[in-house]
Amino acid sequence: MLPIIVTAAILREGETVLITRRPLQSKHGGLWEFPGGKLDPNETPQEGLRRELREELGIDSEVGDIFEVVxxxxxxxxxxxxxxxxxxxxxxxxxxxxxxxxWVPVTELHRYDILPADAPIIARLQR
Structure with missing residues (x-):
């Protein structure tokens, strides 16, 4: 089975990073994650991530370098x-x-019930 390609944003403010909580009625409801989501057809990962940040959080963003692939x-x-x-x-x-x-200090991310797929991203942030 081919994987679903999703994007995630690493947004930093000083020593903190932004995480969001999924609505209870959604799949994996109540868990925390890095904001982002699935790509629409014919959308680049960068375009999809900018769109997801507008839709989820109402913000405009600049997508920079790839941080991690999981x-x-x-x-x-x-x-x-x-x-x-x-x-x-x-x-x-x-x-x-x-x-x-x-906005959570990187050193405190382990205190949140985060999606298991995001664990390698947290590990990289904490190195």
Whole structure:
């Protein structure tokens, strides 16, 4: 089975990084993750990530270099996560398609119930 390609944003503010919580009614509801999501047809990963940040959080962003690539197999389907360094350009962060967001010190990410697929990204951030 081919993996679903998803993107994730590494948005930093000082020593903190932005994580978002999935709405309870969604798949993996209540878990925390790095913002991002699935690509639409004919969309580059960078375009998709910018779109997802607008849809989920109401912000415009600049997508920079790739930070990490993660392959993870959930019981239903495998995912390939392309995590990019991003910079918040404009807009106030809103909880549009997420239940909440937090700026969390990298050293405290382990205290959150985060999607298992995001664990390698956290490990890289903490190195």
């Amino acid at each position: 392959y993870f197999r959930y019981p239903q389907t495998p995912v390939l996560i392309l995590a990019y360094e991003c910079r918040h350009l404009d807009g106030v962060i809103q909880n549009i398609e997420v239940s909440e967001h937090r």
